[in-house]
Amino acid sequence: MSDHTWGVLSNQAITAAGVVYFLALLCALVEWSAWQSRARSAVAAKELVGAGAPADETAAEPNAADAVREQRAALFGRLSLLLTAIAVACHFVGLVGRGMAADPNRVPWGNMYEFTISGSFVVAAAYVALHRKLKLAWMAPWVLGFTLVVLMLAVVGLYEPVAPLTEALNSYWLVIHVVAAIIATGGFTLGGIASAAYLLKNRFPDAALLARVPDLPALDRVSYRIHAFAFPVWTFGVLISGPIWAHDAWGSYWNWDPKEVWAFITWVVYAGYLHARATAGWKGKKAAIVALIGLATLWFNFIGINYFSSTSQHSYAAPAAPTAELVETTR
Amino acid sequence: MSSTSAPDQEKNDDVRRPGELNARELARWGWRQLTSMRTALILLLLLALAAVPGSLIPQDGVDSLKADQWREAHTTLTPIYEKLGLFNVYSTPWFAAIYLLLMVSLVGCIIPRCLVYAKAMRAQPPATPAKLTRLPDSASYVTDQEPEEVLAAARKALRGYRIRKADPDGSGDSVSAEKGYLREAGNLIFHMSLIIVLVAFATGSLFGYKGGVIVLVGEEYGFANELSQYDDFKSGSLFAPEDLDDFSFKIDDFHAEWLTSGAGAGTARGFNAKLRYTAGTSDEKRYDLRVNHPLTIGGTDVFLLAHGYAPVITVRDGEGNVAYSGPTIFLPQSRNLLSFGVVKAPYASPEELGFQGLFYPFEGTVDGEPVNLMGDIGDGSHAMLSLQGFRGDLNLDAGPQSVYSLDTSKANMMSPDESGKAFNLRLGDTVELPDGLGSVSFDDVQQWNRVQISKSPGKEWALLGVSLALLGLLGSLFIRSRRVWVRARRVDGGTLVEIAALDRSGGGDTAAVVTDLVETLRGARTQEEKDV
Numbered sequence: 065m066s067d068h069t070w071g072v073l074s075n076q077a078i079t080a081a082g083v084v085y086f087l088a089l090l091c092a093l094v095e096w097s098a099w100q101s102r103a104r105s106a107v108a109a110k111e112l113v114g115a116g117a118p119a120d121e122t123a124a125e126p127n128a129a130d131a132v133r134e135q136r137a138a139l140f141g142r143l144s145l146l147l148t149a150i151a152v153a154c155h156f157v158g159l160v161g162r163g164m165a166a167d168p169n170r171v172p173w174g175n176m177y178e179f180t181i182s183g184s185f186v187v188a189a190a191y192v193a194l195h196r197k198l199k200l201a202w203m204a205p206w207v208l209g210f211t212l213v214v215l216m217l218a219v220v221g222l223y224e225p226v227a228p229l230t231e232a233l234n235s236y237w238l239v240i241h242v243v244a245a246i247i248a249t250g251g252f253t254l255g256g257i258a259s260a261a262y263l264l265k266n267r268f269p270d271a272a273l274l275a276r277v278p279d280l281p282a283l284d285r286v287s288y289r290i291h292a293f294a295f296p297v298w299t300f301g302v303l304i305s306g307p308i309w310a311h312d313a314w315g316s317y318w319n320w321d322p323k324e325v326w327a328f329i330t331w332v333v334y335a336g337y338l339h340a341r342a343t344a345g346w347k348g349k350k351a352a353i354v355a356l357i358g359l360a361t362l363w364f365n366f367i368g369i370n371y372f373s374s375t376s377q378h379s380y381a382a383p384a385a386p387t388a389e390l391v392e393t394t395r
Numbered sequence: 396m397s398s399t400s401a402p403d404q405e406k407n408d409d410v411r412r413p414g415e416l417n418a419r420e421l422a423r424w425g426w427r428q429l430t431s432m433r434t435a436l437i438l439l440l441l442l443a444l445a446a447v448p449g450s451l452i453p454q455d456g457v458d459s460l461k462a463d464q465w466r467e468a469h470t471t472l473t474p475i476y477e478k479l480g481l482f483n484v485y486s487t488p489w490f491a492a493i494y495l496l497l498m499v500s501l502v503g504c505i506i507p508r509c510l511v512y513a514k515a516m517r518a519q520p521p522a523t524p525a526k527l528t529r530l531p532d533s534a535s536y537v538t539d540q541e542p543e544e545v546l547a548a549a550r551k552a553l554r555g556y557r558i559r560k561a562d563p564d565g566s567g568d569s570v571s572a573e574k575g576y577l578r579e580a581g582n583l584i585f586h587m588s589l590i591i592v593l594v595a596f597a598t599g600s601l602f603g604y605k606g607g608v609i610v611l612v613g614e615e616y617g618f619a620n621e622l623s624q625y626d627d628f629k630s631g632s633l634f635a636p637e638d639l640d641d642f643s644f645k646i647d648d649f650h651a652e653w654l655t656s657g658a659g660a661g662t663a664r665g666f667n668a669k670l671r672y673t674a675g676t677s678d679e680k681r682y683d684l685r686v687n688h689p690l691t692i693g694g695t696d697v698f699l700l701a702h703g704y705a706p707v708i709t710v711r712d713g714e715g716n717v718a719y720s721g722p723t724i725f726l727p728q729s730r731n732l733l734s735f736g737v738v739k740a741p742y743a744s745p746e747e748l749g750f751q752g753l754f755y756p757f758e759g760t761v762d763g764e765p766v767n768l769m770g771d772i773g774d775g776s777h778a779m780l781s782l783q784g785f786r787g788d789l790n791l792d793a794g795p796q797s798v799y800s801l802d803t804s805k806a807n808m809m810s811p812d813e814s815g816k817a818f819n820l821r822l823g824d825t826v827e828l829p830d831g832l833g834s835v836s837f838d839d840v841q842q843w844n845r846v847q848i849s850k851s852p853g854k855e856w857a858l859l860g861v862s863l864a865l866l867g868l869l870g871s872l873f874i875r876s877r878r879v880w881v882r883a884r885r886v887d888g889g890t891l892v893e894i895a896a897l898d899r900s901g902g903g904d905t906a907a908v909v910t911d912l913v914e915t916l917r918g919a920r921t922q923e924e925k926d927v
């Protein structure tokens with residue numbers, strides 16, 4: 065296959081992944097609404113009983129309807145997971161295609177478009193992988209909504225044609241450093257979703273809309289377990305492999321470059337999250353808030369710094385444009 | 396405690412004035428506050444917050460040029476920012492105060508925990524609490540097994556746990572088990588390693604240095620590691636020039652591969668500078684200096700950072716004398732090495748002469764406009780120098796000037812003819828200046844490399860520190876620390892078995908542990924029944 069074909073394949077696979085994520089999202093929403101109406105009918109039934117209606121008549125009907133709803137929820141939940149898995153596979157083909165389209169072949173992490181499609185891939189793939197172990201089914205619409213939005217933004221706003229890596233990026237430390245950073249980013253994002261759900265559930269404990277979301281202790285535990293996984297990965301990516309590579313490529317292992325500063329800020333905030341969970345009075349709600357602050361710093365670093373800071377050496381291979389002053393001096 | 400102990404003390408010992416006591420108490424209270432977990436948490440968040448301005452305001456230590464430009468553009472804010480040290484955030488006293496407090500807090504927190512841990516390592520698991528079923532994760536069932544059988548089965552099931560030796564008073568109706576002792580060790584190692592990292596980092600920034608120099612490629616040029624040879628140089632406050640390692644090098648040849656097709660066409664990769672170096676009194680050695688492959692000499696690292704062209708330019712003045720001659724370093728403006736440079740000939744007569752302009756390694760014409768197609772100079776047939784000429788006062792008396800900029804405020808522009816503004820020269824060309832002021836020629840092209848030389852003492856320690864920290868962290872996050880108790884007592888109608896578990900790590904699912912254990916104990920029994 066020629067490089068060009070790989071490039072086209074990559075684009076088509078990403079588009080296909082987007083469409084399938086969308087279908088999976090629809091299924092997940094159907095599942096949620098089934099849970100929601102079940103929660104409503106449970107409340108209504110309780111109220112009816114409370115009002116003194118003959119219990120046997122009213123109770124029988126919602127039960128039948130509930131059974132149907134439950135079946136529907138389970139069916140669409142499974143369908144959503146299946147579609148998500150298919151979309152993740154397409155997404156993966158899209159990533160591989162990007163790397164194969166470059167000459168010489170390389171890892172697909174040369175620019176913002178590629179970082180973004182890789183980051184969203186890890187979020188969705190981690191969701192599928194941890195689905196069973198951490199009982200993440202409730203997360204489907206959040207994860208899918210997030211992945212879909214990020215993927216669309218990447219395709220519409222960040223797309224760039226395939227290009228070779230610049231020399232400084234041409235190092236195996238790039239692979240190690242970026243794999244760690246992207247995996248941690250995906251993990252922190254999933255953990256952040258759990259923390260956000262925690263805050264919502266904490267604020268609106270009885271909302272029917274949140275019927276699908278597990279109870280607070282379970283949310284807290286899931287959030288912690290994901291963060292506890294992502295934190296050491298981030299530590300390795302940002303504070304070990306990053307400086308080693310920076311030493312080789314730029315001549316000093318820590319430069320206080322804006323990207324490094326924000327990676328450090330993110331690290332410190334997540335260390336704060338882990339401390340918050342161990343500190344009386346900070347457990348639960350406050351810890352969840354700290355986790356979300358951490359997530360905000362993470363994504364600000366990922367996207368914001370590239371736009372707001374011009375001094376960053378991590379400007380992803382953007383060539384320096386000739387300044388207006390210099391152009392003026394010729395002809 | 397202050398409210399009760401202070402009056403007590405006064406009664407006992409009225410020689411002492413209350414003020415003294417309070418000061419000591421205050422200190423103790425302060426120390427306890429400082430080493431509390433909550434303070435650590437707040438200091439951590441404060442550290443994160445304090446690091447923010449340094450990423451938004453240009454820093455002298457990162458990009459001093461940007462910082463200067465920023466100063467010029469914001470005249471009202473600059474004095475305030477200077478006072479607050481916002482151009483050097485990471486070396487300001489207030490930033491240091493935060494991390495030093497954090498470190499003191501860390502030491503104050505970790506040392507007592509180490510002592511506690513040393514004791515706990517040797518201690519038995521605690522005695523079984525009286526009311527097991529009061530614990531959040533517990534279960535109980537009645538069986539017709541003997542209590543001893545149940546407890547024996549529990550001991551077997553709790554493999555990997557440390558089990559409390561039966562109490563001497565004989566009330567051995569329970570098993571108390573604990574595991575995950577290494578978790579706290581991991582936590583302690585993690586926190587202590589942070590101190591190693593900080594000390595190593597501080598050593599590097601106090602004693603280290605980093606400098607850059609542009610070296611022309613060729614036999615007759617080179618670099619010797621002396622302060623005066625650097626183009627720019629930054630060092631820590633405890634650095635002394637004697638710390639510079641003694642070495643010198645020349646760049647014999649420089650090679651880059653140019654991409655001629657695909658999206659990266661016109662850019663280079665695979666840079667390779669052929670270095671010859673001598674360190675101290677040792678023999679000359681060779682090294683291929685490439686990006687991502689620094690050369691280490693003693694404790695000093697030499698890096699290849701950039702490359703570019705130096706057109707060889709000769710300027711003759713109105714009297715025919717050579718007023719300027721030599722390879723002139725042009726600085727790249729884009730990845731295809733369209734480069735900008737300056738020539739100053741202040742001793743030309745009758746008038747000072749100056750030039751500034753662009754060097755096109757491979758010039759082509761698109762829609763009638765000249766553009767640079769790629770950075771590869773090839774055989775030089777497409778190389779072009781496009782210079783703007785100036786005559787008159789170059790303002791060199793006004794003070795030091797950068798060699799890369801021309802002060803044209805007091806000079807007049809000169810044009811080759813009415814139509815064009817720039818002198819365009821191909822390789823080998825000579826162009827006459829107007830009014831018999833002389834000529835400028837473009838004789839040859841040489842290459843230069845920008846090399847960074849740096850030394851950061853303690854970097855191995857920093858690496859060791861973070862690696863240890865990561866190990867400790869893994870231990871502290873993934874080793875589960877929990878206590879499990881099983882009590883079996885004879886009651887009416889059989890043996891009452893109570894099981895409870897307590898998670899000490901946060902995030903553990905102890906309910907599952909209890910359920911599993913119940914299943915194992917009852918399952919073991921079912922198995923035995925079947926066997927019988």
Ligand code: HEM
Nearest residue numbers: 335338339342430431432435497500501504582589871872
């Ligand atoms: C440089 C600053 C610090 C960083 C980056 C940091 C980071 C961490 C991290 C990541 C953990 C999580 C480990 C776990 O969950 O078991 C932790 C736990 C802990 N930290 Fe720190 N820490 C810092 C400073 C401090 C200070 C100053 C103290 C003491 C006042 C402290 C006391 C503790 C304690 C007691 C734990 C264990 C919590 C538990 O029981 O699970 N830390 N720290």
